Amino acid sequence: MIAVKRSAAVPASLVAQQSLDQTQQARDYYKGWLAGKPAFVEFTRYKDYDVQQALRKDFSWKCAYCEKQLEKGSFEVEHYRPKGGVAGCDHPGYWWLALTWTNLLPTCAACNKGLHQHIVTVTTTFAEVEAMQSTKPTQLHGKATQFPVGAARLVAEVDDHELEQPLLIDPTRTDPEPHLRWRHDGFLSVVEAADGPGGPSVLGAETIRCVALNRLDLAENRTQILDRLRTQRIQIMEALEKDAVPGADAADIARAVEFARVRIEDMKASGLPNQPFAGMVRAYVQALTAELDQWVADSVF
Known part of the structure; x- marks a missing residue:
């Protein structure tokens, strides 16, 4: 909604x-x-x-x-x-x-x-x-x-x-x-x-x-989209963990974080007004953005 x-x-x-x-x-x-x-x-x-x-x-x-x-x-x-x-x-x-x-x-x-x-x-x-x-x-x-x-x-x-x-x-x-x-x-x-x-x-x-x-059938339909978002999140965070490791070059780390942000930004297309269940998608992307921000804040390189 x-x-x-x-x-x-x-x-x-x-x-x-x-x-x-x-x-x-x-x-x-x-x-x-x-x-x-x-x-x-x-x-x-x-x-x-x-x-x-x-x-x-x-x-x-x-x-x-x-x-x-x-x-x-x-x-x-x-x-x-x-x-x-x-x-x-x-x-x-x-x-x-x-x-x-x-x-x-x-x-x-x-x-x-x-x-x-x-x-x-x-x-x-x-x-x-x-x-x-x-x-x-x-x-x-x-x-x-x-x-x-x-x-x-x-x-x-x-x-x-x-x-x-x-x-x-x-x-x-x-x-x-x-x-x-x-x-x-x-x-x-x-x-x-x-x-x-x-x-x-x-x-x-x-x-x-x-x-x-x-209702069950509606939740199942939403979950099909949610599962795709979950998969994208895993891919984004795994790539980030792989590239932005302690001891890595600062410029490489910055690029890895920026690439993660770009991929999250791309996910917003599924939350456009003409897309089904945009409210759910927007909430997920917002939560993922906050997760990335927290990851950056907590990381020590």
């Missing part, structure tokens, strides 16, 4: 007369709303082609939450604030934001829906993964209509993002990096809530839980 700048231009479909009409129909439908009343289901324009294309462009064809590449047919337009109800409470849903550009995100089905999925942790072993793969998951994980908040929920037709203190990160409004800690020391690529002055980030923890960022 990485920060993304949303285009200011609103897709034409969202401001067309048909969209205005659908919102008015919903407004009429929800007058006198009572808990248990079915959700209004006539919203359609948020799925129009120009909306999808704008989201694809902004997010480089990746899921806004997990950064998985969105192949053709796997793309879903997600309502950040759910339009037809909210899990765990009597709320009609944020229907008045159903056709609002800033409430739409591109996602994969596994983040967007409540699906049966296995969840892993940093301590999950290879044997445990094999056991999971041979067992049908029984627990539902994924966003569906979840929308955790830290204050009173917005009511129609308020659109003040910060007012209800949302705990699910919208990467177009909140930089996820300070809230997420990528673990590279386990068998799988796992993400945890980052530590802060008051303890683990609540936004990080709720986002990870809400959209199932540690």
Whole structure:
């Protein structure tokens, strides 16, 4: 998950007369709303082609939450604030934001829906993964209509993002990096809530839980890239240890360190916005850079 700048231009479909009409129909439908009343289901324009294309462009064809590449047919337009109800409470849903550009995100089905999925942790072993793969998951994980908040929920037709203190990160409004800690020391690529002055980030923890960022298949996909990064790290550090030895010429040592830095810099290409799991890659490269800096500081030649 990485920060993304949303285009200011609103897709034409969202401001067309048909969209205005659908919102008015919903407004009429929800007058006198009572808990248990079915959700209004006539919203359609948020799925129009120009909306999808704008989201694809902004997010480089990746899921806004997990950064998985969105192949053709796997793309879903997600309502950040759910339009037809909210899990765990009597709320009609944020229907008045159903056709609002800033409430739409591109996602994969596994983040967007409540699906049966296995969840892993940093301590999950290879044997445990094999056991999971041979067992049908029984627990539902994924966003569906979840929308955790830290204050009173917005009511129609308020659109003040910060007012209800949302705990699910919208990467177009909140930089996820300070809230997420990528673990590279386990068998799988796992993400945890980052530590802060008051303890683990609540936004990080709720986002990870809400959209199932540690589901097994996703962690396995991330690990494929993580393993390549781990291999590159080993190669870089082994070459450095070989060339920058006590007694070596100072110029040779400097060249070896500089070559290591160049190779680490090259690794940053895998963390560009259009690359899958860029957030994980950036965290790994940042940690490797710090490791090299510490190696240089600790070395006596």
